[in-house]
Amino acid sequence: MPNFRLNQPITFKEGTGFTIDQNGIELYVTDHTGVVFSIGQAVGSGSNVQFNEVTSSKIIIDNGSLILSSDTISGSFTQTGDISVSDNLVISKDLTIEGILTAEKIETEVSQSATLFESGSTLFGDDIDDEQYMTGSMSLTSSFTIGHKVTEISNDTSLTDGSSTAILTENAVKGFYEPFQDNATYMRKSFAHTGSFVGSSTASFTAATASAPSGLTSTSKEDFMFFLNGTIMENNSITIEQDDTSLLLKVNNDTIGYSLENTDEIVAFGKFNT
16 A cells, blocks of 8 residues: 655644644654544543533523523522522522521511521511510510510519519419408407406406417507506506406506406407407
8 A cells, every 4th residue: 555645744733621642743644643632521421521611601400400591590409518609699489498597687578677686686677666476485584675674574472582673473463462461351450348357456358369460470468458447557567368268457556556446447459359
């Protein structure tokens, strides 16, 4: 077979995206010469192809399930890594986040106005006429202010704290004032009884003294006034003693300056039970 030689050599030069093993070499083809062109990666339908940059008016992925066109993404996709948005992100429909959403500030504007700040503070409404509705329970660990700072809702029936920032429950108010009902009944007990002569220093009243409720001083002679023939008897010269169903009045004849007589009218006024 005769040999051929090109009158002018053939020269292949590499371009963007592919290489030539005979790059820039003048080939006269005097002998059999092989030239290998390579594009750096497989581009078969089953290959994983990577590009640093792709310019296209439209990219259709997975038979149209995801379309990238101009500034629009149509379809659904799953983001498994990080995504960074340096400008505004506008979503016209629902956004579902199954993990944690972290933001410096969140503002909502549709049928309500609410702002969530990075510090943890929250602003509801933007006008004094706005009304906020909540359904369910609300738990506060700090305080709230409605003209006056409130730090707790207290259920303390004894009101021992004396707090100026606590609101009382109905149970706390009822529990605190309930003993005063008994106190009020006791305080209103004021009865008069006429005594009987027993001796020159003793008179007897058929009555029992009222029992003071818990928390009050026990009933004593200080809760009574005794009158002898219309004249009040000196308190420091008398003592009283409950003897079963009778109250005994005992007189110190020396300090009071007289003795009781059978004809005397002795009247007691004070905290008898009935």
